[in-house]
Amino acid sequence: MTMTRTLQNSATLYLAFELSAKKWKLAFTCELGARPRIRNVEAGDFAAVRQEIEAARRHLGIASAKVMSCYEAGRDGFHLHRWLSREGVSNLVVDPASVEVERRRRKRKTDRIDVIKLLNRLVRHAWGEKVWSVVNVPSEQAEDERRVHRERERLIKERTQHLTRIKALLATRGLRPDKLNESALEQLRDWAGAPLPEHLRRELTRELARLHLLTTQIRDVEREFTNLLNQDTPAAQATKALKRVKSVGMVAAQVLAYEFFGWRQFDNRRQVGALAGMTGTPFSSGQLDHEQGISKAGNRRVRSIMTEVAWTWLRYQRTSALSRWYQDKYAGGNKRQRRTGIVALARKLLIALWRFVDQDVVPEGAILRAA
Numbered sequence: 001m002t003m004t005r006t007l008q009n010s011a012t013l014y015l016a017f018e019l020s021a022k023k024w025k026l027a028f029t030c031e032l033g034a035r036p037r038i039r040n041v042e043a044g045d046f047a048a049v050r051q052e053i054e055a056a057r058r059h060l061g062i063a064s065a066k067v068m069s070c071y072e073a074g075r076d077g078f079h080l081h082r083w084l085s086r087e088g089v090s091n092l093v094v095d096p097a098s099v100e101v102e103r104r105r106r107k108r109k110t111d112r113i114d115v116i117k118l119l120n121r122l123v124r125h126a127w128g129e130k131v132w133s134v135v136n137v138p139s140e141q142a143e144d145e146r147r148v149h150r151e152r153e154r155l156i157k158e159r160t161q162h163l164t165r166i167k168a169l170l171a172t173r174g175l176r177p178d179k180l181n182e183s184a185l186e187q188l189r190d191w192a193g194a195p196l197p198e199h200l201r202r203e204l205t206r207e208l209a210r211l212h213l214l215t216t217q218i219r220d221v222e223r224e225f226t227n228l229l230n231q232d233t234p235a236a237q238a239t240k241a242l243k244r245v246k247s248v249g250m251v252a253a254q255v256l257a258y259e260f261f262g263w264r265q266f267d268n269r270r271q272v273g274a275l276a277g278m279t280g281t282p283f284s285s286g287q288l289d290h291e292q293g294i295s296k297a298g299n300r301r302v303r304s305i306m307t308e309v310a311w312t313w314l315r316y317q318r319t320s321a322l323s324r325w326y327q328d329k330y331a332g333g334n335k336r337q338r339r340t341g342i343v344a345l346a347r348k349l350l351i352a353l354w355r356f357v358d359q360d361v362v363p364e365g366a367i368l369r370a371a
Contacts, residue, residue, distance in 0.1 A: 011064075012126065013057060015089070016119035017071035017080070018111045019043070025111045027119040028056035030065065036119055038112060046083055053089075070122045072096040073135045081137055092125070094118070097297060098133035142263040145228060145235060149254045152221045153301070159214045166207050169200060182208050225254060235262025238357050245356065246367045247316040248309055255305045256350075261357045269351040276302045278347040294343060302350070310346040320365035322348055 018025040021043060028037040037056050041048040057063050069084055070092040084091040099121070101107075121131045138146070170176065174191030177184075185201050185208075196204070229236050238261040242253035266272050273279045277298025282291055296303070317323050322345060330341025352363040362368065 011062060011066065013053070013060065013062060013065040013067045014119060014122050014126070015053065015056070015067055015069035016115050016122055017069065018115035018118065019071055019074065019076050019080070020111070021075075024049070025115045026052055027115040028052075028060070029119055029123065030060050030062055032120060032123045036116055038115070050087065066090065068092075068122065068126060070094055070118060070125075072099070072118070078137050078143065082140070092122070093135040093137055095133040095135055100131070136264060138263055141233075142235070142258075145233075145262075146258050148221060148225050148228060149251070149258055150301075152218060152225070155214055155218050155221065159211065159218065162207055162211045162214065166204060166211070169204060169207070173200070180204075180208070233262070238262045241357050242353060244368050244370075245353065245363075246369055247312040248353070249312075252305045252309050255301050256353065257357075259299055259302050261354060266354060266358070269354070272351050272354045273347050275299060276306065276347070276350055278303060278306070278343065278350065294347075303346075306346040306350050307342060310342050310349055313345070313349055317363075317366055320363060320367075322352065322363060322365075324365075 012030065014029050016027045018027075024041050024043050024045075026039045026041065026049065028039075029035075037059060039052045039055075041052060053067060057065055067089040068091075069089050071080065071094065073093050073095060078093065081091050081093050099118070124131050166180065167176070170180075170188075173196065175188060177188070182205055185196065185204055188196055190196065195201075229239060235257045238257035239250075239253045242248050242256055242261075243250060248256075260272075260275070264275070266275075270279070274295075275298050277296040277300070278294050280291055281293065281295045283289070313320070314323050314326060325348070326341055326345045330338050330344075333341070349363075352361075352366075355361040356363060
């Protein structure tokens with residue numbers, strides 16, 4: 001069997017990358033078990049990578065071999081994948097969390113060891129063995145469109161931090177004003193009726209200036225999203241469709257469309273739940289048998305927004321089948337059981353929304369807004 005596999009795959013050059021900020025480590029082989037060829041190149045040096053591929057072909061005696069490569073998803077994103085695809089290389093972007101690791105408390109870990117392990121798994125993957133999970137690479141347009149709602153999320157988080165900081169600074173002087181701007185700082189008086197100290201006032205002025213900048217940037221990003229909706233793209237159409245469902249707001253529709261339904265293709269409901277990290281993780285060994293909770297091995301933005309949508313669904317879609325299911329099964333339980341139930345409802349609701357967008361199947365008993 002080994003001989004058959006070796007002959008069958010000898011016309012393929014396998015390449016694994018171990019990426020870092022300054023150096024890329026490349027490992028080549030043409031069969032499992034052979035000593036790999038290890039080379040280093042400067043990070044981002046595509047010409048050097050091309051030269052090393054040709055040198056490996058000559059060294060292994062397979063000048064006309066096709067090339068199959070892989071690397072772990074991370075900070076470098078997908079630009080290397082797109083370059084390799086343009087060069088005719090069949091590349092895989094691997095989910096790092098799905099790669100097997102040793103369970104010893106102390107284990108050897110170097111870039112050389114990691115790239116060789118990655119290379120061996122690539123060969124096993126080529127033979128049909130399930131050794132990892134492969135990332136679905138978005139198109140350049142889909143990846144760029146995701147930047148809008150992700151930037152908005154980050155800006156809102158920063159705005160909240162500055163607001164909290166301003167309130168904390170004022171609280172040290174016994175002040176808790178409802179509204180504050182730069183012109184009002186001079187009129188503020190602390191608990192003893194004294195004006196604010198000079199350096200505190202200057203710090204607050206700078207905090208307010210950053211807060212004003214963030215507010216302006218958030219408005220700019222929201223205008224960009226409005227322009228996205230006016231385009232005739234699958235993600236824009238999915239956003240408009242989701243917005244028709246009562247209890248699904250604009251932010252939730254945007255996240256679901258541009259992270260999931262606008263560019264991904266799902267074959268069944270299990271794929272939808274798994275990609276959101278909302279599937280169960282049972283632990284069953286010997287006499288031990290219990291559920292560890294949801295896996296969380298998926299898109300955290302979708303998982304977070306669906307939890308919010310599930311709560312609003314119970315409020316605005318009380319007559320729907322999903323709301324009745326939750327009320328019958330979890331509403332009478334304690335706080336922990338209700339929180340467990342809301343996650344289960346979020347998963348069912350995510351699948352129902354996928355069917356609504358993909359197959360135009362309205363969730364049973366759901367109320368739709370006017371188109």
